[in-house]
Amino acid sequence: MLRVAIVGAGATGLSAAYDLVQKGIEVHLYEAGTEVGGLAAGFRDEGWDWSLEKFYHHWFANDESVLNLVKELGAGDKLIFRKPYSSFRHGSKNYSAYRPNTVVAGLRLPLSWPSKIRFGLAGLYLKFFKNWMPMERVTAEAWLLRYMGNEAYETLWKPALIAKFGPYYNQVNMAWLWARIYKRTPSLGTFEGGFQAFLELLANWIKNQGAEIHLNSPVQRIERSAEGRMVVSVGDQQETFDAVLFTSSPQMLVRLAPDLPAEYGTKLGALKSSGAVVVILALKQQLLTDDTYWLALPASDPNNKSNGEFPFLALIEHTNYMDRSHYGGDHLVYCGDYVPADHEYFSLSDDELAARFMGALPKLNPGFSPDWVRKRWVFRTKYAQPIPFVNHSKLLPEERTPVQGLYLASMSQVYPWDRGTNYSVEMGRRVAGLIVQDLGQRS
Numbered sequence: 001m002l003r004v005a006i007v008g009a010g011a012t013g014l015s016a017a018y019d020l021v022q023k024g025i026e027v028h029l030y031e032a033g034t035e036v037g038g039l040a041a042g043f044r045d046e047g048w049d050w051s052l053e054k055f056y057h058h059w060f061a062n063d064e065s066v067l068n069l070v071k072e073l074g075a076g077d078k079l080i081f082r083k084p085y086s087s088f089r090h091g092s093k094n095y096s097a098y099r100p101n102t103v104v105a106g107l108r109l110p111l112s113w114p115s116k117i118r119f120g121l122a123g124l125y126l127k128f129f130k131n132w133m134p135m136e137r138v139t140a141e142a143w144l145l146r147y148m149g150n151e152a153y154e155t156l157w158k159p160a161l162i163a164k165f166g167p168y169y170n171q172v173n174m175a176w177l178w179a180r181i182y183k184r185t186p187s188l189g190t191f192e193g194g195f196q197a198f199l200e201l202l203a204n205w206i207k208n209q210g211a212e213i214h215l216n217s218p219v220q221r222i223e224r225s226a227e228g229r230m231v232v233s234v235g236d237q238q239e240t241f242d243a244v245l246f247t248s249s250p251q252m253l254v255r256l257a258p259d260l261p262a263e264y265g266t267k268l269g270a271l272k273s274s275g276a277v278v279v280i281l282a283l284k285q286q287l288l289t290d291d292t293y294w295l296a297l298p299a300s301d302p303n304n305k306s307n308g309e310f311p312f313l314a315l316i317e318h319t320n321y322m323d324r325s326h327y328g329g330d331h332l333v334y335c336g337d338y339v340p341a342d343h344e345y346f347s348l349s350d351d352e353l354a355a356r357f358m359g360a361l362p363k364l365n366p367g368f369s370p371d372w373v374r375k376r377w378v379f380r381t382k383y384a385q386p387i388p389f390v391n392h393s394k395l396l397p398e399e400r401t402p403v404q405g406l407y408l409a410s411m412s413q414v415y416p417w418d419r420g421t422n423y424s425v426e427m428g429r430r431v432a433g434l435i436v437q438d439l440g441q442r443s
Contacts, residue, residue: 010038015428
């Protein structure tokens with residue numbers, strides 16, 4: 001029987017395993033963490049019926065890859081879609097971005113009428129234009145200034161790009177922003193019980209088909225044997241496989257796979273990404289009383305976002321989207337930011353980071369005080385948001401690496417789409433198809 005190892009039991013690895021086991025292949029997944037799910041994994045507190053994602057997630061109504069997989073698993077009745085309010089902060093006010101009537105929301109933007117018209121027309125163009133390739137040749141800044149104008153760019157887009165990408169805000173290409181607008185739907189979805197419930201459903205299905213999932217098992221080395229097979233080292237154990245699929249950071253693959261040619265390793269090393277930090281608060285009272293679910297916060301200093309009015313880029317009040325009865329009555333709030341891997345947010349203690357973020361909350365609700373906080377959690381990862389530069393498609397590494405039998409499927413390769421479980425599922429299943437094809441040709 002053919003054997004395949006998958007490094008990482010997130011949505012990409014689980015989706016690849018789902019297809020591989022159905023081809024009669026013996027699959028072993030190696031996960032460094034304590035649970036399946038990767039960046040979509042959740043946790044549960046005492047008194048909660050549902051799990052909560054460590055890093056905020058939702059699906060769009062057109063996320064066909066993951067929604068179809070849910071239905072294949074016979075769990076389509078567990079999909080939940082709602083139309084929560086999304087807003088952005090300008091000055092001391094929250095402005096609607098997505099409400100039940102988005103036309104009315106657009107008319108209320110803090111722009112002059114000529115700018116509102118340009119904004120609306122350019123937004124419609126992006127929503128219905130499908131050929132994104134020309135857009136990767138220009139920066140988002142250049143495109144927005146040309147088609148939406150200086151007022152809309154300075155008021156709306158520049159603060160958002162700085163908040164998202166910091167010093168790279170004016171180097172990100174327009175194809176990335178096009179994808180965000182093109183795919184966005186007013187309806188946002190989740191899975192009954194939380195994303196962790198879906199991921200565990202998928203993991204259990206895979207295990208029932210004979211796959212093995214090894215938790216707390218960080219891979220230390222991946223190399224090709226003299227006999228032409230792939231050897232995976234975990235602790236003091238070595239296992240031999242016909243193929244290996246690596247689903248984590250491209251830079252980590254460079255460290256673990258010494259057989260990779262220098263040119264390919266350089267290509268992987270050149271990919272840039274940001275890390276993510278999240279402080280989750282279980283509050284006794286509602287924070288955003290206008291019922292906003294997602295609030296985008298501005299930034300003005302690209303070199304030090306934490307110097308601004310808000311030390312994080314987004315505040316998500318999850319229980320303005322999902323009923324708080326699933327979480328023991330808690331009002332659940334995420335304070336999240338994307339920052340470089342060497343940012344001070346990774347060296348601050350959990351208490352220090354939580355205090356830094358909570359210090360900004362009275363600006364959003366003057367009544368907030370620390371005694372509203374029943375409990376808090378802090379999660380961090382140094383690989384969370386790829387940074388796409390001009391002509392980014394030319395920089396992407398091939399999924400078939402130069403080492404025969406070694407494959408890469410990382411969130412850096414879902415471009416122009418943004419990272420998320422939908423594209424993780426799509427990529428995992430696509431690369432599984434490549435593996436099946438290649439193994440068939442070799443057998």
